[in-house]
Amino acid sequence: MRIYGFGEYGDAQVQEHLDRPDPVPGPGQLLVEMTAAGVNPADIKVRSGLRKDNVEVVFPMAMGREAAGVVQSVGAGVVGFVPGQRVFGQTVSGTGGLAELVLLDAASSAVVPDGVEDAQATCIPVSVGTAHDALDQLELVPGETLLVTGAGGGVGTATCQLARLRGLRVVALASAAKAELVASLGATHVESGDGWPERVRAIAPEGVAAVFDLVGAPVLADALTLVTDPARVISIATPAAAKEAGGSGVERRRTTEVFAHLAGLIAAGDLSPVVSATYPFEQAADAVAAVETGHAAGKVVVVRAPRLVVHRRSDHQRMPWRNGGGITSEVTRSPADGEDFDWRVSFAEVDAGGPFSSFAGVDRIIVVVDGPGFALSVDGVEHALRLHEPFTFSGDSDTTAEIGGPTVDLNVMTRRGRCAATMEVVHLVDGEPVSLPAEADLLVAVLDGTVSLSSAGETVSAERLDVVAASAASLILAGAGTVAVIGLSVR
Known part of the structure; x- marks a missing residue:
């Protein structure tokens, strides 16, 4: 896999893209294909060696401490997370988030709800979570006034919104360039710079009633003159200075429960993380540079599209994809702890005579064939199958079915539960590309011809009996031939 990280402490010159072995999840860990990762000022302090006493670094290490993506596998003892889920969370100690594959701490991860983008979810572990924990710690009541210094950044913009939800009055210290932003979040803007304490007093x-400091000295020193009780001062920029004055730093609660609650606020429309810029993984250096200026508004996020993986006809062994399937005679995904669904994918060339496969106890089967002579029997009743036309039937725990024929049989079966399966057949004419906006994990199976598939700037080629595993992203198909597009999603 590729990471964007550093092999020694230092300035931006030590950052680079590096090739590293794919990680393996240990107990309590999730292996996730990264689709979004946040970049925070603290990441630069880690790279520079300023956090070496309290942040574990294993060289070479990817930068970043938070990521979102799709679960590939889980470590021992993990419950509540399964391959194929969209998740977000905090990276495992000694690892980072700017990588194609990341390790997340399952105890500090949560599922991304419907309606929440991965770029929003990845803001939760550091910025949004910090704001939430600080507000809980301050124990303010509706109507009280909170001063937030450095209010235009990732933590500050989250604090403004969460404080508003609690009925607090927020005075937001930020540059003139961020005045409109913080005002749009329900805060009263005060321009930073010389004389700002007087502007607050006005x-x-x-x-x-309280101060949440995101800047540090000497701004913190001036802020202390405005608060009625120094015990209600929290600083994440210079917590030692806050403690000397009677305040504190933030006590973080990086738990699944907290993260799921915050993700729920986003899904409900009550909270909207401010993502001012996204950079593709290949331009991670620019993302870090934008944060290192100290003037970025809201949050900077690195994004990437999961890889297109081609499974060739010659691959006889099980070939993994996002949900654990591939091209074998029969691939089964069984329920894990906490699940209530099961699915199976079959794609193969078969000989004449005898049924190719038999199924029992399934609630839905979708079949598409490429060739004459196929037979489908459901509970002893024969059904006609037309070339390249998906055939769907529903059943129950007593339903049995057999499918057989002389050429190619492609089918998807789901047991009762939360797994949804769809299929459509696309006929391609050379020179006429077709766009497929995907709302689920995809298998694109080439029934005949030669097809190119493109997503997020990546293009792969597939031929008859090849399968391309794709993620939830738009695909462009081109070439000449017929493909079956299977969508699998967990509901």
Whole structure:
């Protein structure tokens, strides 16, 4: 796999893309194909060696401490997470998020709800989570005034929104360039720079009930003159200075419960992480540079499209894809702990005579064939199968079916539960590309011809009896031939 990281402490010159072995999840860990990863000011401090006393680094290590993506596999003892799920969370100690494959701590991860983008979800572990924990720690009541210094960044913009949901009045110290942004989040903007304490006093003559400092000294020193109780001062920029004055740092609670709650707020439309810029994984250096200026508004996120993987006809062994399937005579995904579904994919060339496969206890079967002479028997009743036309039937725990024929048989079976399967057949004419906006994990099976598939700038070629595993992203098909597009999703 590729990572964007560093092999020694230093400035931006030590950062680079590196090839590293694919990681293997240990107990309590998730292996995730990264689709989004946040970049935070603290990541630069880690790279520079300023956090070496409290952040484990294993050289060479990817930068970043939070990521979102799709689960590939889980380590021993993990419950509640299964391959194919969209998740987000905190990276395992000694590893980073700017990598094609990342290790997440299952205890500090959660499922991405429907309606939430991965780029939004990856903002939760560091920025949004920090804001949430600080507000809980301050124990303010509706109507009280909170001063947030450095309010235009990732943590600050999240704090403004979460504080508003709690009925607090927020005074947001930020540059003039970010005035419109913080005001749109329900805060009262105060321009940073010389004389800012007087500007705060003009709008809050009684002082403020609490301070959440995201800048550090000397801004923190001025902020302390505005608060009525120094014990209600929290700083993540210079926590030692806050403690000396009677305040504290933030006590983080990086749990599945907390992260799921915050993701729920996003799904409900009550919270919208401010993502000011996204950079493709290949331009991770530019993302880090944007954060290192210290002037980025909201959050900077690195994104990547999961890889297109071609499974060739000559591959006889099981070939993994996002949900664990591939081209074998029969591939089964069985329920794991916490699941209530099962599915099976079959794609093979078969000889005449005898049934190719038999199924029992399935609620839905979708079949498409490429060649004459196929027979489908459901509970002893014969059904006609037309060339390249998907045939679907539903059953129950007592349903049995047999499919047989002389050439190619492609089918998808799902047991009762939350797994949804769809299929469509696309006929390609050379020179006329077809776009497929995917809402699920995809298998694109080439029934005949030669086809190219493109997604997020990556293009692969597949021929008859090849299968391409794709992720939830738009695909462009081109070439000449017939393909079956199977969509599998967990509901």
